Amino acid sequence: MKHERRFLTAQTVFPVLRAATVVSGLLGTALALFLAAIGIDVLRAGLEENIPCWTAASIVGLAAVAAVSVCAYAALTIFLRLCGRLARGSAFTAQNVAAMRRIARCFLGAGAALTITVAGLTVIMGGMLLPMIYLLLLVLICLGAALLCEALGVLTERAAALQQESELTI
Numbered sequence: 001m002k003h004e005r006r007f008l009t010a011q012t013v014f015p016v017l018r019a020a021t022v023v024s025g026l027l028g029t030a031l032a033l034f035l036a037a038i039g040i041d042v043l044r045a046g047l048e049e050n051i052p053c054w055t056a057a058s059i060v061g062l063a064a065v066a067a068v069s070v071c072a073y074a075a076l077t078i079f080l081r082l083c084g085r086l087a088r089g090s091a092f093t094a095q096n097v098a099a100m101r102r103i104a105r106c107f108l109g110a111g112a113a114l115t116i117t118v119a120g121l122t123v124i125m126g127g128m129l130l131p132m133i134y135l136l137l138l139v140l141i142c143l144g145a146a147l148l149c150e151a152l153g154v155l156t157e158r159a160a161a162l163q164q165e166s167e168l169t170i
Contacts, residue, residue, distance in 0.1 A: 014087035021080050025073065032069045035060060053124050060120040067113035075106035076120035100153030102148045111142030 008016060039062040040169030082099045090096070118135045121128070 014083050017083045018080060018087075021076055021083065023149035025076050026075075028069070028072050032065055035065045040067065056124045057121055060117055060124065062115035064113055068110045069110075071106045071110035071113065075103045078106070092156055092163045093162060096115050096158045097153050097160065100149050100156060104153065107142045107146035108147060111139045111146065114139045114142065 039058045042054055042060070043058035046052070046056075046058060078099050082096060082103075085091075085093070085096060086097075114135055118139070120130055121135075122132060
């Protein structure tokens with residue numbers, strides 16, 4: 001039988017995942033700082049021009065950036081540790097199940113923060129439909145990612161139980 005060539009081997013996949021996690025964190029930091037700078041500029045303009053809806057919208061937006069950033073950094077940190085455990089060969093453990101569930105909660109937290117943001121901005125800004133559509137799309141992405149992480153946690157939990165049962169049988 002002919003062997004398939006793989007893009008990533010078992011020895012290279014986890015360092016690549018860890019590097020991608022660090023790069024994601026750096027890019028996320030740059031995006032959060034960029035969005036915060038825009039929010040601060042809008043806040044400043046709203047205060048100087050006495051436009052209450054700009055002021056309120058920028059405060060809601062800055063709070064959303066902060067909340068989503070906290071959730072994202074928590075998820076990335078948990079995932080980075082998970083990659084380290086997987087690289088050492090401990091795949092089906094209760095610790096990894098808990099990690100997947102914590103990552104799912106981080107995505108749910110980000111989705112909840114974005115949902116509250118959509119509600120707040122809808123009340124403040126009224127009929128600004130396009131930004132709301134983008135935020136709702138991000139909410140759906142967060143919910144989908146949370147569901148995926150939860151499902152992976154369930155699969156890991158079942159595999160851990162099967163592995164433990166197999167070890168007891170031997």
